[in-house]
Amino acid sequence: MDRGFTDHPAFAGGCQCGALRYRVSAGPAKDSVCHCRMCQRATGNAFAPLVEVPADRVRWTGTPAEWASSSVAWRGFCPTCGTPLYYRSGNTIEFMAGTLAPRTAFDPVYNTSVESRVGWLGTLTHGPSKTTDPALAAGVRSYQAPEE
Template identity: 40%
Template sequence: MGKTSKTGGCQCGRVRYTVDVDPAEAYLCHCRMCQRATGGFAAAFVSVAQADVAWDGEPDWYASSPIAERPFCSGCGTPFGFRFREGSKNMDLTVGSFDDPSDFVPKHHFGAEAMHEAWLDTSGLPRIRTDEYDVLVQKWKDARAKPPQ
């Protein structure tokens, strides 16, 4: 597919970014640090060159270990990724922070020692759309607001 320019940002809009990215460089990291940093069973990342990321509104950075740091928005908590503190030209951005993450496809798993297999193939589970869940739809109506897209 090759590199394409894509945009992303946080939930509250304080931090935005534009980056030249190859969607084929996406992967899932299952290490315990990424699980805790994202609150999920894995972090969906895409590797990018740090020089290719243009931030509009600087993210905050959390020193998550002696060797790495993670960008995030202190306003809403959105995690943006991971980078080594020294010695790397690349960093990872969270797939979910992109405005349109639909063309990312993971190419491998990392941190396989902490994988939770039950969360990998969920194709047999029932699927419920948010716009078909009456309780949620009514809450948005009561708030006189539109749900996020």
């Protein structure tokens, strides 16, 4: 496999509403962060944190919808809740790290397409930080599916 792939334990994940779940068997995987404009627009975010695995190691519960974002890539998402799940090209799938089950290890070894990195990204650690106010959180009813 390409440089940057390491052995990973099996992991799982899925969308917000629970209609789609995936399981990936143990084996080589690569954690990276893509800063390209296509990933920025596909995720609605500054970058896409991705876990790349061979597609033949993925098992689905439910069927993702796909959209061809270019002549060589497809973006997978939940047709019910719209959660962006992956980028697929060739024989690999790159899962969005935010869809991974809690406590799944994610340790990026690459930053790709850094020419499109947003300028403010490096300043995030310089500003003040705060946790969620438990009183405010107590009044929120989540409609998201339980996580694994």
